[in-house]
Amino acid sequence: MSASDAIAREAGAVTDKSDKPVLRLDGICLKFGDKRVLNGIDLSVVEGEVVVLIGASGSGKTSLLRCINLLNVPTSGSIVIDDETLFDRQADGKGAQIPAQEVNRIRSKTGMVFQQFNLFPHMTALENVMEGPVIVKKEPKEQARQKALQLLDLMGLAQHVEKYPRQLSGGQQQRVAIARAMAMQPKVMLFDEPTSALDPELVGEVMKAMVELARSGMTMVIVTHELGFAFEVADRVVFLDQGLVAEQGPPAEVLLHPEHPRLKSFVGRFHESADLLRPFLEAREAEKAC
Amino acid sequence: MFDYTVITNNIGLLWQGLLMTLYFTVITIGAGMLIGLFIGLIQLSTFKPLVILGQVYVEFFRNIPLLVTLLWVYYAFPIFAGINVTKFWAGFIGLSCYVGSFYAEILRAGVQSVDPGQTDAATAIGMSYGQRMRRIILPQAFRKMIPPLAGQSIIQMKNTTLLSMITVPDLLYQASYISSFTYRPMEVYTAVGVIFLIILVPLTLLSRKLEKSGSLK
Ligand SMILES: Nc1ncnc2c1ncn2[C@@H]1O[C@H](COP(=O)(O)OP(=O)(O)OP(=O)(O)O)[C@@H](O)[C@H]1O
Ligand SMILES: [Mg+2]
Numbered sequence: 324m325s326a327s328d329a330i331a332r333e334a335g336a337v338t339d340k341s342d343k344p345v346l347r348l349d350g351i352c353l354k355f356g357d358k359r360v361l362n363g364i365d366l367s368v369v370e371g372e373v374v375v376l377i378g379a380s381g382s383g384k385t386s387l388l389r390c391i392n393l394l395n396v397p398t399s400g401s402i403v404i405d406d407e408t409l410f411d412r413q414a415d416g417k418g419a420q421i422p423a424q425e426v427n428r429i430r431s432k433t434g435m436v437f438q439q440f441n442l443f444p445h446m447t448a449l450e451n452v453m454e455g456p457v458i459v460k461k462e463p464k465e466q467a468r469q470k471a472l473q474l475l476d477l478m479g480l481a482q483h484v485e486k487y488p489r490q491l492s493g494g495q496q497q498r499v500a501i502a503r504a505m506a507m508q509p510k511v512m513l514f515d516e517p518t519s520a521l522d523p524e525l526v527g528e529v530m531k532a533m534v535e536l537a538r539s540g541m542t543m544v545i546v547t548h549e550l551g552f553a554f555e556v557a558d559r560v561v562f563l564d565q566g567l568v569a570e571q572g573p574p575a576e577v578l579l580h581p582e583h584p585r586l587k588s589f590v591g592r593f594h595e596s597a598d599l600l601r602p603f604l605e606a607r608e609a610e611k612a613c
Numbered sequence: 614m615f616d617y618t619v620i621t622n623n624i625g626l627l628w629q630g631l632l633m634t635l636y637f638t639v640i641t642i643g644a645g646m647l648i649g650l651f652i653g654l655i656q657l658s659t660f661k662p663l664v665i666l667g668q669v670y671v672e673f674f675r676n677i678p679l680l681v682t683l684l685w686v687y688y689a690f691p692i693f694a695g696i697n698v699t700k701f702w703a704g705f706i707g708l709s710c711y712v713g714s715f716y717a718e719i720l721r722a723g724v725q726s727v728d729p730g731q732t733d734a735a736t737a738i739g740m741s742y743g744q745r746m747r748r749i750i751l752p753q754a755f756r757k758m759i760p761p762l763a764g765q766s767i768i769q770m771k772n773t774t775l776l777s778m779i780t781v782p783d784l785l786y787q788a789s790y791i792s793s794f795t796y797r798p799m800e801v802y803t804a805v806g807v808i809f810l811i812i813l814v815p816l817t818l819l820s821r822k823l824e825k826s827g828s829l830k
Contacts, residue, residue, distance in 0.1 A: 389733075392736075392737055394733055394737065423741070423742075424741070427739045427740070427741050428739065430736070430737070430739055431738060431739025433737070434737070434738075435733075435734075435737040437730060437733065437734065439730050441728070441730035441731060441734035442734070443735075443749055444753065445752050445753055445756075454738065454748065455738035455739065455740075458740065458744055459738060459739040459744070460739075500734075503734075503738065504737070504738070507738055507739065
């Protein structure tokens with residue numbers, strides 16, 4: 324993608340984005356046994372916003388993402404998705420008790436893409452994508468089928484709809500996984516290192532699909548180590564450190580002028596290892612300055 | 614030497630015994646599967662008391678010799694419960710509960726061997742516990758369970774021979790009856806062994822085939 328492309332998108336994006344929060348996390352704390360993993364995370368994501376979560380290994384990125392759809396149940400805090408409370412428990416144990424059925428319904432307003440794809444191995448690509456709409460939303464099969472075919476086509480998988488996951492490459496599997504999540508028409512898409520398990524030559528095709536998704540106005544929260552992607556696509560980069568939001572802001576600020584010492588070394592490591600990026604980033608800076 | 618007439622003369626009794634053996638094999642495997650499904654799912658629930666109840670059941674029936682269970686259900690249970698238990702019911706209950714405990718373990722192990730990522734993915738698209746189990750977890754678990762289920766069911770057929778100890782006229786009971794008046798136990802028990810081989814070897818081969826086609830799919 325060219326720089327001008329990205330800028331044009333940014334210009335458009337500003338008008339596109341409303342201030343309506345699709346996702347609001349307040350004071351999310353999570354413990355595994357005695358181990359405190361998240362220590363009070365506040366995060367609000369507005370419609371159409373693309374948020375990239377970065378942080379060192381073990382800083383709690385996966386844990387936070389899994390809290391958003393309650394795959395991990397926080398120790399305390401509250402989660403509101405699309406104006407509906409999914410979770411609410413104060414530190415003193417008080418809060419709203421949300422029935423399991425409601426939890427399942429609200430949680431299906433989020434779509435999740437996993438590092439290991441987690442496709443259903445006993446179903447074809449098409450069946451994987453239809454499963455949610457047919458079983459959870461009780462949509463008529465034919466309608467779900469048409470929609471699934473459309474989504475798979477968008478993901479560039481028209482030729483592979485009848486294949487089983489094991490017959491597909493990692494990149495193709497991950498795109499099926501994206502289609503499967505999209506089929507539920509989520510309000511927000513969650514990605515946990517979607518390209519980390521892929522061979523390098525397959526990373527691009529998945530990234531491309533995600534860029535397109537972002538351009539279509541999808542709200543996204545993405546955990547990734549691909550800082551180039553964050554720079555190009557994110558509206559906001561959030562740096563997690565020891566279960567807390569240590570720094571956040573527009574990618575250019577956070578990635579080029581980090582303040583937090585650990586973010587400095589974190590970003591520095593990436594920049595050093597891919598020093599090729601630096602001239603490019605600086606050129607972008609200059610371009611923006613004019 | 615080997616006197617075939619002992620068998621040919623008493624083929625009717627052996628046939629009756631075989632039918633009884635097959636009958637008990639089929640009905641106790643059927644009931645055992647229901648028990649196994651129930652107990653297995655209980656063990657997989659997140660409600661601690663239920664989990665413990667399931668474990669107690671499994672350890673109880675798996676660790677007590679089947680013969681003791683059968684004798685206990687037939688002789689002791691009626692005394693405690695104050696109801697009359699026929700030998701058929703005693704055999705049915707004892708054998709079903711016994712094999713059910715093994716099936717429950719097979720189910721539990723099969724379900725737990727499914728990648729937790731599958732549960733995550735199913736949960737993430739909004740599936741309920743029941744939908745997850747039915748659509749995602751059990752279909753994958755069953756495929757892995759075919760070989761141990763087949764193995765346990767074959768053992769179950771052999772285990773029905775213990776029914777003779779509570780005088781249910783199964784194949785082994787008839788064999789000992791025939792030997793008691795022909796004084797030719799060697800011929801009779803050889804015949805019983807051959808009958809089991811003829812039935813179980815093809816079934817073993819079939820289960821291997823199922824296992825292959827299951828893993829292919
Ligand atoms: N199920 C669990 N039980 C116990 N501890 C856990 C569990 N899941 C995560 N943790 C711990 O929580 C901490 C945060 O883990 P998490 O996976 O969220 O980190 P991360 O930022 O995603 O790291 P990575 O970049 O390696 O994926 C780690 O110290 C981890 O060991
Ligand atoms: Mg992680």
